[in-house]
Amino acid sequence: MIHRRLFLGLAAGAAALLSLTGAHAQEPLPVVASFSILGDMTSRIGGEHVAVTTLVGPGGDAHVFEPTPADARALGRAKLLVTNGLQFEGWLPRLVATSGFKGETAVAATGVTPIAFVQEEPEAHDDHDHDHAGHDHGPSDPHAWQDLANGQIYARNIVEALKTADPAHAGDYEANGAAYIAEMKELDAEIRGELEDVPAEARKVVTSHDAFGYFGKAYGIAFIAPNGVSTEAEASAADVARIIDQIRDEKIRAVFVENISDPRLVERIAAETGAEIGGSLFSDSLSAPDGPAPTYLDMFRHNAGELAKALKTS
Ligand SMILES: [Zn+2]
CATH class of the missing domain: 3.40.50.1980 (Nitrogenase molybdenum iron protein domain)
Known part of the structure; x- marks a missing residue:
């Protein structure tokens, strides 16, 4: 009985060791x-x-x-x-x-x-x-x-x-x-199709930091931002005043908040100019798995959809 137990114990130990090395390889x-x-x-x-x-x-x-x-x-x-x-x-x-x-x-x-x-x-x-x-x-x-x-x-x-x-x-x-x-x-072809019939005069939007230069170049939309390409520095009063003037002069209708930035600056710009908040764009980060942009491809689908919706009605 004792021997049998010892043997079983050893066998179990050896099996565990084997599966461990097996697991390691995988x-x-x-x-x-x-x-x-x-x-x-x-x-x-x-x-x-x-x-x-x-x-x-x-x-x-x-x-x-x-x-x-x-x-x-x-x-x-x-x-x-x-x-x-x-x-x-x-x-x-x-x-x-x-x-x-x-x-x-x-x-x-x-x-x-x-x-x-x-x-x-x-x-x-x-x-x-x-x-x-x-x-x-x-x-x-x-x-x-x-x-x-x-x-x-x-x-x-x-x-x-x-x-x-x-x-x-x-x-x-x-x-x-x-x-x-x-x-x-x-998806790239799909987005081009989706944004194709946005009128030329509506192809301008405001975001909080300058994260959409590549998107804008690819799909023909001008993005204007009070913050530079980094979120590190705050926009100065002069930057904000300049954007407000530009929105009025060029009749820009849509401003967007970003998932990674404080929305208050963009909300203030919208309130002062009467521009609509077009929605939220994902710039430098995805959403949580249950959000609207849990993957890179979902992020593009979401952003293009938000832009198309705001710019075609503006
Ligand atoms: Zn950024």
Whole structure:
């Protein structure tokens, strides 16, 4: 009896050990993505082979993020880091240095044609320039994901990085990436169709920070914002006054709040000018899973739908 029990115990132990080593071989690749849009893209391409930790989650503002010790630990364990680049994540180099991260890094925006960040107001002086651009931002607009043609470049970069970090599943990453890119192309055509018949004089909207330069260039809509390409600096009274004048002069009818920004500034501009609040646009972050923009593709569908609705009736 005693022997039998001992034997069973040993057998169970060995089985547990076997399943542990088995589980280890199947463990998904630990990946860290800097913000929610890249987290979604990476999950979509990596599928069951990746375990993605997103640093700046849904609703978070990656311009002004402060990483926690838990973020450093997650990055320290990761085999792949997916970042935007174009100096979007000013806090990232320090986090990488402190985390002990030794994996691959994918810079998703590699290969996109950046839009230069240009000061709009002619009377801007040096101090103002500095405020406007923020401290950690270069001369390029970092929001390149807001054009589905760039989204395809992001996807290809993520596919390549996953193949390098985890060659055993290269075929799956290729296939998932190809299906994803095909969906992006289809959605891009859909959005062009949806915005096609917006009258020329209605193709101007106001948002709170300058996050839609790439979207505007791709789909022919001018976005005007009191804040620059970063949310770090507050809009000055002069910036706000200039936008209010512009809305009146050019008869801009729609202003939009953003998911990551305080809506009060845009609400004040709407109240002073009589412009309608067209709705809420997702700029630098996705919504929670039960919100209107839980994925990168849903974000485009939502934003294009809100714009079409506001601009076709204005
Ligand atoms: Zn932004």
